[in-house]
Amino acid sequence: MLIPKSRHLHILAFLAVIGLLATAMFFEHVMMLEPCPLCITQRIAFLILGLTSLIAAIHNPAGRGLRVYGGLILTFAIVGAGLAIRQLYLQGLPPEEAPACMPGIGYLADVLPMNELIRVMFSGTGDCAEVQWRFLGLSIPGWTLIAFIGYSLFGVLEMIRKRDIVR
Template structure:
């Protein structure tokens, strides 16, 4: 099995990652629109990380670089997006683990902050957390949604790691010397 995985192309790894991004977004949108769960600002940031990874996977699948440089670039960019999602999900879980008296107060909505504040300040405020991000609205098998999202990002990380591992294993191409008459 590991031998078969080591021969997957950048396109194949990227399509697998893109499919998993689609699954993550389908679950998130289903929980929002069918389940009635309103996403908090940290949930929205996790969605942005999934979409950023999906964009990189899409471009990588279309391009399908054959060389080490292209594979490393796409693997690194998609791993950066997934790592950002892991960090936000981890932060979200941490906020949910705080005792009730240590939970930050609820702040303004994300739409309002985006309208009046610079992006840097919005990111800073959202990552500092708010009371609505500390609420546990849904549990499945004892895990909250950020816990499941963290697991999803860890599984998603397998795609860029597969691309990077294959890029490291690839032998550099050696061109035959040109003979002069």
């Protein structure tokens, strides 16, 4: 099986992240869906994935470099998948078991110390348990989980590929 050049795949991965983040901005600013702390943290994970892919495309590595970038992409994708799974878990809880709702993330950033803000960003709040949008039966974190799984597979591909082959 012929696999496109690594540089082309990284450019596609970067463009996919741009599309995902543009979709998030559309949801927030056009559909007026307020992002929760876990949503914002997943956006950051996508941003890091996109920047890693952009740097890899510019660098155009071979050999060990492919494995390093692949490992970074796999690591960030696994972290993002963990965040999406956490949000799906919160969305599956009965309302009485969901964590308490908190003020918006802007207010929390102003009043909470950094270590507490990071804890809230990674653990979620009651806002993270609210399902605001569905498509084909999946909520937003369900779709982001699929994207993170795709990036994980891409990271593994970059780690195991021997060389760039193109027709």
